[in-house]
Amino acid sequence: MTPDPVIATTSARSPSTAPANGRIASRPAVEVHNASVVYQTADTPVKALSNVDLRIGEGEFVSLIGPSGCGKTTLLRVIADLEHISDGTVLVNGVSPHEARLARAYGYVFQAPALFPWRTVLGNVMLPLQIQGGGAAQSRAIAMEHLARVGLTGFEGKYPWQLSGGMQQRVSIARALAFEPKILMMDEPFGALDEITRDRLNEQLQQLWQRERRTVVFVTHSIAEAVYLSTRIVVMSPRPGRIVKVIESPLPDERHLGLRDTQAFMDVAHQVREALADGHIE
Amino acid sequence: MATSSKAPPAPLATRAWEQGLPVVVMVLMFLLVWYGGAWGMNASGAIERVLEPSGNPWTWQDLLATTLNMERPVLPAPHQIALDFWSSLVDWPIDSPRNLLFHVAVTGETTLVGFAMGTVLGLVLSVLIVHSRTLDRALLPWIVASQTVPVLAIAPIVLVILGSLGLEGLAPKAVIAMYLSFFPVTVAMVQGLRSPQVIETEMMHTYAATRWQALWLLRLPAALPFLFPALRVGIAASLVGAMVAELPTGATAGLGARLLTGSYYGNTLAIWSALVMSSLLGLVLTTLVALTEHLAMRNRRQP
Numbered sequence: 172m173t174p175d176p177v178i179a180t181t182s183a184r185s186p187s188t189a190p191a192n193g194r195i196a197s198r199p200a201v202e203v204h205n206a207s208v209v210y211q212t213a214d215t216p217v218k219a220l221s222n223v224d225l226r227i228g229e230g231e232f233v234s235l236i237g238p239s240g241c242g243k244t245t246l247l248r249v250i251a252d253l254e255h256i257s258d259g260t261v262l263v264n265g266v267s268p269h270e271a272r273l274a275r276a277y278g279y280v281f282q283a284p285a286l287f288p289w290r291t292v293l294g295n296v297m298l299p300l301q302i303q304g305g306g307a308a309q310s311r312a313i314a315m316e317h318l319a320r321v322g323l324t325g326f327e328g329k330y331p332w333q334l335s336g337g338m339q340q341r342v343s344i345a346r347a348l349a350f351e352p353k354i355l356m357m358d359e360p361f362g363a364l365d366e367i368t369r370d371r372l373n374e375q376l377q378q379l380w381q382r383e384r385r386t387v388v389f390v391t392h393s394i395a396e397a398v399y400l401s402t403r404i405v406v407m408s409p410r411p412g413r414i415v416k417v418i419e420s421p422l423p424d425e426r427h428l429g430l431r432d433t434q435a436f437m438d439v440a441h442q443v444r445e446a447l448a449d450g451h452i453e
Numbered sequence: 454m455a456t457s458s459k460a461p462p463a464p465l466a467t468r469a470w471e472q473g474l475p476v477v478v479m480v481l482m483f484l485l486v487w488y489g490g491a492w493g494m495n496a497s498g499a500i501e502r503v504l505e506p507s508g509n510p511w512t513w514q515d516l517l518a519t520t521l522n523m524e525r526p527v528l529p530a531p532h533q534i535a536l537d538f539w540s541s542l543v544d545w546p547i548d549s550p551r552n553l554l555f556h557v558a559v560t561g562e563t564t565l566v567g568f569a570m571g572t573v574l575g576l577v578l579s580v581l582i583v584h585s586r587t588l589d590r591a592l593l594p595w596i597v598a599s600q601t602v603p604v605l606a607i608a609p610i611v612l613v614i615l616g617s618l619g620l621e622g623l624a625p626k627a628v629i630a631m632y633l634s635f636f637p638v639t640v641a642m643v644q645g646l647r648s649p650q651v652i653e654t655e656m657m658h659t660y661a662a663t664r665w666q667a668l669w670l671l672r673l674p675a676a677l678p679f680l681f682p683a684l685r686v687g688i689a690a691s692l693v694g695a696m697v698a699e700l701p702t703g704a705t706a707g708l709g710a711r712l713l714t715g716s717y718y719g720n721t722l723a724i725w726s727a728l729v730m731s732s733l734l735g736l737v738l739t740t741l742v743a744l745t746e747h748l749a750m751r752n753r754r755q756p
Contacts, residue, residue: 252659252660253655272658272659272661273661274661275660277658277659278659279655279659281652281655281656282652283652285650285652285656287653288753289752289753291752298660299660300668301670302657302660302662302670304660330752330753377755449490
C-alpha cells in the first residue's frame with residue numbers, strides 16, 4: 172500500500188520538473204495574474220496598476236521600463252510585499268508575496284543605498300544575516316565573501332560616509348544578496364549615480380548575473396540600461412499603469428559594454444523606444 | 454596643492470591670545486562688577502555692625518576692607534567664597550558635615566540613582582509610545598502635564614507615599630530626581646525612535662525583521678543622536694531634583710540641605726560655597742555624559 176502514493180507523487184511531479192532541467196527559464200519565479208492596484212484619493216480612485224499579467228521564469232533578468240507614473244515601481248513593490256494588490260493574484264516562488272518575504276525569498280535594492288551610518292561596511296552586509304539569526308563568525312565569513320563578489324574587499328572596516336556613491340550602492344547589493352535569495356529586486360538602483368559609474372556598475376551587475384543566474388527584476392527608466400542588462404524587457408505605460416509590450420532580447424547572454432555599439436543592440440533599443448512612444452500616444 | 458585651499462594654522466601663542474583674550478576680559482569685568490556689588494551691598498551693614506560699634510574713627514579704606522571681609526555679608530566677595538570653599542575641603546575630614554565633599558557624595562548618589570531611574574523610565578515610556586498609537590494618545594498628555602506641577606509640590610506627596618511603604622532616605626529623593634529627569638529623555642526618544650526613514654524601515658521589512666529586531670538594530674541606534682543631548686539636560690535636571698528633594702525631606706546631608714542650613718543661620722558664605730560646589734558637580738556630571746556621547750558617536754559623521 173505504502174509504495175504506491177510515493178510512486179504516484181514522484182510521477183506526478185516529474186513532468187513539471189523535467190522541462191525545468193532542460194531550460195532555465197521554464198519554472199516561474201514570479202507570476203502575476205490580472206493584478207490591479209487602486210489608490211483611494213479624495214475625489215477619484217487612481218489606478219496605479221491595471222490588469223497586469225506577467226510571468227518571470229527562474230534565472231531571467233527582467234527589466235520594467237516606462238515613464239514616471241507607469242506603475243513599474245508599484246509592480247515591483249507588489250511582488251516584494253511592500254504594497255498590496257486590490258485585485259488579482261501574485262505568486263512568488265509559488266506562494267503569496269507575504270509568505271515569500273517571510274521565507275526571505277528575495278533581496279531588495281532600493282534607489283538609495285540606505286546603509287546604516289553607525290555600522291561599518293561589513294556590519295551593514297551582516298545585518299540581514301544577523302536578523303536571520305546566523306552565528307557571528309559564520310555571518311562574518313559570508314558577508315566578506317559577498318563583499319568580494321562586488322569587488323569591495325579591503326573596504327569592510329570603512330564607514331559608509333567614507334565611500335563614494337557607487338561603492339555605497341555596491342555595498343547595498345552585497346547586503347541584498349547576503350542570504351542568497353533566489354530573486355533579486357532592484358528599484359532604479361543606479362538612478363542617482365553619474366553615467367560613468369553607472370556604466371561600470373551595469374557591467375559588474377551583468378557579470379554577477381552571468382555567474383550566478385539569479386532571477387533579477389529590475390526597474391529603470393534608462394533604455395540603454397534595460398537593453399544592456401535584460402533577457403526580457405517589459406515596457407509599461409501610465410494612466411492607468413499597464414504593460415504595453417514585452418520584448419524578448421535576442422542578444423547573447425554574455426555581454427560587454429562594447430555590445431552597445433552593435434546593430435543588434437540598437438535594434439532592440441529602437442523596439443523599446445517605439446513601444447514607449449506607442450504607450451504614450453494612447 | 455591640498456594645503457593651498459586652507460590657510461596654515463596660526464602659531465599657538467597667537468591663537469591662545471586671540472581666543473583667550475575675550476574670556477579673560479569677561480572674567481575681569483565680571484569680578485569687577487562683583488566686587489563693586491559686594492562693596493555697595495555690604496556698606497551699610499559694615500558701618501552699622503562693625504565700624505560704629507568699635508567707636509573709633511574710620512576712613513573709606515577701612516570701610517572698603519571691612520565690606521570685603523565680613524562674617525555674614527549680604528553679598529560675599531569672590532575671594533571670601535574661594536577661601537570658605539577651600540577651607541571646607543582641607544580643614545575638615547571627608548566624613549564631616551563641614552566638608553562640602555561629604556555633601557557632594559550624598560547629593561551625587563541621589564542624582565545618579567535618580568538619573569538612572571529617569572533614563573530607564575524615559576526609554577521604556579518612549580518605546581511604548583512609539584509602538585502603540587493608543588499609548589501615544591493616552592500617555593503623552595499626562596507626561597507633559599506632569600512637568601507643569603512644581604517639584605516642590607510633588608515632593609511631600611512622594612515622601613508620604615514612599616514613607617507609608619517603609620521607604621526612607623535615598624529612595625524618595627531619587628524618585629523626585631527621576632521625576633525631573635525622565636521627561637527630556639522621553640520626549641527626545643519618541644522623536645529619535647521615529648527618526649528612521651521610510652526606506653530604512655521598508656528594508657527591515659524585506660528582511661522579515663521582527664518589531665524587536667527593528668527596534669534594536671534600527672530605531673535605537675538611529676535615536677542615539679537624540680538621546681545624548683536629552684541625557685545632558687536630564688542629568689542636570691536630576692541634580693536640581695536631588696537638591697530640591699533634600700529640602701522637605703528634612704535631610705541633614707547633601708548640597709540642598711547645606712543650602713537650607715546656610716539660609717537658616719544666615720550663613721551666606723556657606724550658601725555661596727554650596728552653590729559653587731553644586732554648579733561644579735553639575736559641570737562634572739554633564740561632562741561625563743558628553744564624554745560618553747563622544748565615545749559612542751565617534752564613528753558617526755554628523756550630517
